[in-house]
Amino acid sequence: MELIWDGDCGFCARSLGWMRDLGCTIPARTWQEVPDLAALGLTEAEVGESVWVVDGDRRYAGAAAIAMALGTSRRRAVRTLAPVARRAPGAEAAYKIVARNRHRLPGASGACALPDQPDLPDEPPRSTPR
Numbered sequence: 001m002e003l004i005w006d007g008d009c010g011f012c013a014r015s016l017g018w019m020r021d022l023g024c025t026i027p028a029r030t031w032q033e034v035p036d037l038a039a040l041g042l043t044e045a046e047v048g049e050s051v052w053v054v055d056g057d058r059r060y061a062g063a064a065a066i067a068m069a070l071g072t073s074r075r076r077a078v079r080t081l082a083p084v085a086r087r088a089p090g091a092e093a094a095y096k097i098v099a100r101n102r103h104r105l106p107g108a109s110g111a112c113a114l115p116d117q118p119d120l121p122d123e124p125p126r127s128t129p130r
Helices: 010-021 044-049 062-070 076-087 091-100
Strands: 002-005 028-030 052-055 058-061
Touching: 002 010, 010 062, 052 062, 058 062, 062 076, 062 091, 076 091
Parallel strands: 002 028
Antiparallel strands: 002 052, 052 058
């Protein structure tokens, strides 16, 4: 099992550090270090958009990949919560919001922005009084 992440993304690097702090032991490489993404069954577009875990013939993206990585933790509590996080309603939607806005998060840089992705508004729309 191996985690594949975007090495150009400072937020992604910081997130991997948080996972290590939680005791996660999953081997990790940036997609830029992978000589042949196709051999892993991945494309550059896919790995530029979300984190992946490759486990033999199985591939997990986004929230599922994070949950798989958390499942490698040396800490029992983290390992126990990982499957729950994987099946949590809204987990993938939350992952996509974070991924789409990762250039705005701690540790981020301009390289973290996804191409052709609309940003979420800086502020939620204001409701109009009735």
